Amino acid sequence: MCRMPSAQFVLLILAISSGLCSSTAGDQIDDSISSSNPLGIFGNADMNDRIDEADAAYVRRIIEGKSETTKLSDANYDGKVDSQDIDQIEKIINGENSELTLIDDTITDEFPEGMPVTIHLPVSRIVALNQDAAEVLLILQSTDKIIGIADSIAEDIKFPPEISKLPLVGSSSDADVEKILKLKPDMVLTYGSDLTRWTIGLEKDLKAADITLLRLNCYKPATMSSDIIKLGYIFDNRAIAEEFVDWYENYTSVINERVGALKEDGKPRVYVERSLYKAYSNGSAAHEIVVMAGGENIAADLNSIYPEVDPEWVIDQNPDIILKTATSGVIGGYVDDTSQMKGAWDEIMNRSELANVKAVKENKVYVIHTQGVWNNPEYFIGLIYLGKWFHPDLFEDLDPQAIHQEFLDRFLGLDYDLNEHGTFVYPPLEMN
Numbered sequence: 001m002c003r004m005p006s007a008q009f010v011l012l013i014l015a016i017s018s019g020l021c022s023s024t025a026g027d028q029i030d031d032s033i034s035s036s037n038p039l040g041i042f043g044n045a046d047m048n049d050r051i052d053e054a055d056a057a058y059v060r061r062i063i064e065g066k067s068e069t070t071k072l073s074d075a076n077y078d079g080k081v082d083s084q085d086i087d088q089i090e091k092i093i094n095g096e097n098s099e100l101t102l103i104d105d106t107i108t109d110e111f112p113e114g115m116p117v118t119i120h121l122p123v124s125r126i127v128a129l130n131q132d133a134a135e136v137l138l139i140l141q142s143t144d145k146i147i148g149i150a151d152s153i154a155e156d157i158k159f160p161p162e163i164s165k166l167p168l169v170g171s172s173s174d175a176d177v178e179k180i181l182k183l184k185p186d187m188v189l190t191y192g193s194d195l196t197r198w199t200i201g202l203e204k205d206l207k208a209a210d211i212t213l214l215r216l217n218c219y220k221p222a223t224m225s226s227d228i229i230k231l232g233y234i235f236d237n238r239a240i241a242e243e244f245v246d247w248y249e250n251y252t253s254v255i256n257e258r259v260g261a262l263k264e265d266g267k268p269r270v271y272v273e274r275s276l277y278k279a280y281s282n283g284s285a286a287h288e289i290v291v292m293a294g295g296e297n298i299a300a301d302l303n304s305i306y307p308e309v310d311p312e313w314v315i316d317q318n319p320d321i322i323l324k325t326a327t328s329g330v331i332g333g334y335v336d337d338t339s340q341m342k343g344a345w346d347e348i349m350n351r352s353e354l355a356n357v358k359a360v361k362e363n364k365v366y367v368i369h370t371q372g373v374w375n376n377p378e379y380f381i382g383l384i385y386l387g388k389w390f391h392p393d394l395f396e397d398l399d400p401q402a403i404h405q406e407f408l409d410r411f412l413g414l415d416y417d418l419n420e421h422g423t424f425v426y427p428p429l430e431m432n
Contacts, residue, residue: 037222039229040103040114043075043089049229050242056089077101077116095236097121102230105223106192106215119187119212123234127180128153129172129190132218132376135159136228139244139377139411140237148183150175156371157334158412177205187212219375221288221383225249228377244411248380251403252292255380255387258394259294268320268390270295271359273348274327277309285375286325293386294394295321311353321389322348322359324367325374332423333371334416341367341426364389367426373400378407385425401429 038047045058047070055075061067062081073081075088076099091097098121103114127148128134134153137143143163150172154164167183170176172191180188188206192215203213214234216227225245232241270290272280279299280286284306290297298317299307324344326332331340344367354360366389368374373382384400401418408414416422 037226038072039226040072040105041092041230041233042072042077042101042103042116043085043092045070045073045075045085045089047072049225051089051092051233053093056086056093059085059089071113072103077118092233095238100233102214104192104215105226106217117212117214119214119234121234122236123186123212125183125185125187127169127183127185127188129169129175129188130216130218131156131172132191133189133216133227133231134163135377136218136231137235139228140232140235140240142231142235142237145235147185148180157416158372158414175202177202181205181209181211185211187214189214189216191215192217217285218377219379220285221252221292221379224377224379244377247410248378248407251384251398252380254398255292255294255383255395258391259292259387262294262391262394264296267294267296268364269298269317270321270323270390271298271314271317271319272323272325274306274325277311277314279307279309280325281305281307285379289375289379289383289386290323293383293390295386295390311351315353315357318357319359320362320364322354322357322365323386323389324348324365326367326369330369332369332426334422336421336423338423338426341369341423345426369424371424372422373404373424378404381407385429388429 037049038044039049039051041051043051043055045055045062058067059073059075059081062069062073063083069081073085075085075092078084088097092100099118100121101116101118104117105114107115124145125147126145128137128146129150131150131152134143134146134149135158137146138159143160146163146166148167148169149163151168151170152172153159154168167179169179188202188211190202190213206213216230217223218227228241228245229238232238272286272290274280274286279302280297281302281304282300287297287300298319299309302309326341326344330344331337345365348354348365349360359365368382368385372378373385381400381404384395384398384403387395388398388400405418408416408418
């Protein structure tokens with residue numbers, strides 16, 4: 001259950017406002033602190049991406065007055081930093097902790113610093129509304145904890161057959177609360193930023209039944225590693241979580257390094273379309289992926305995350321590349337039927353108003369399916385496809401299909417031959 005006793009809440013706010021929980025320009029923070037996307041778990045005192053003995057050592061230095069207090073150094077989340085926090089860190093390291101307090105960083109409008117959520121362990125009964133988080137549990141070999149699912153999960157071929165037979169509780173944006181309560185879960189896993197208002201209402205019902213609501217994205221590149229590692233700590237499968245994150249970050253680091261060497265005028269201007277003349281702007285996962293792949297999203301600065309645009313605007317922008325994301329309404333992904341993916345491509349190529357747009361004239365229109373290689377734990381596979389489309393010479397040595405196959409074999413244990421099955425992009429790479 002999400003708990004923030006009033007006294008602790010006051011202490012946290014005072015700490016934040018006085019600079020105890022976050023460094024300022026005048027602070028002399030110890031060199032061991034890493035502030036680059038730290039793992040949002042209380043106990044991560046040195047603010048890096050893991051909890052280990054270095055965090056216990058850092059807390060000792062805080063107690064001795066040799067280091068500054070950080071936002072996450074209060075490991076047991078009681079409003080003060082003392083020896084009990086060292087004990088809690090040791091328990092977390094050894095998997096012996098009965099509680100874990102996380103930072104929910106999905107509701108940034110209401111909680112810019114993140115909202116603490118205390119989870120009581122072990123968690124053994126989960127209702128999964130977040131399909132992407134459920135896939136992380138599949139990677140972590142923890143699907144045995146799932147007792148109820150959103151409808152979309154039942155249709156996902158990546159999950160074992162027994163998962164599809166679990167009770168259905170509706171969609172992630174409109175779940176049946178009564179059905180959830182009857183299942184008596186310890187935790188409900190849902191999405192964060194896109195469903196803020198709805199999940200705040202859901203939380204009230206769950207809180208009254210002493211059920212934890214955990215919001216995670218598990219589809220945004222910026223927080224993907226942190227989300228996966230958080231779930232690894234919750235379900236005591238940190239080794240698998242870290243193995244997977246280390247594996248896929250090997251690929252993203254290669255991409256980041258190569259894209260980082262590009263000049264701005266060497267990046268193609270990209271129009272990304274989710275449905276007819278509806279784009280993605282800054283704040284969406286699609287925008288992140290386009291930028292990471294070395295493209296410039298022409299809709300980046302529009303005034304909503306999923307803006308509606310005029311055909312004339314697209315014509316005036318004259319993008320170098322058009323990228324269509326095929327949703328569940330288009331058959332694709334883990335199926336052999338290519339007709340609807342091709343149909344989505346044909347539809348753009350045959351729009352008379354776009355006939356003179358550079359992307360269409362130069363045959364640089366691509367369709368990518370959202371199931372399996374886009375905004376989910378394997379988003380990095382889609383990132384590689386985009387890299388090859390945007391900068392074919394730069395990423396000639398990377399084979400997204402082979403990397404995808406390794407993911408299925410190594411982390412999902414799914415018997416699925418991508419040489420024989422699947423329709424994730426159109427045109428296929430060999431046709432580009």
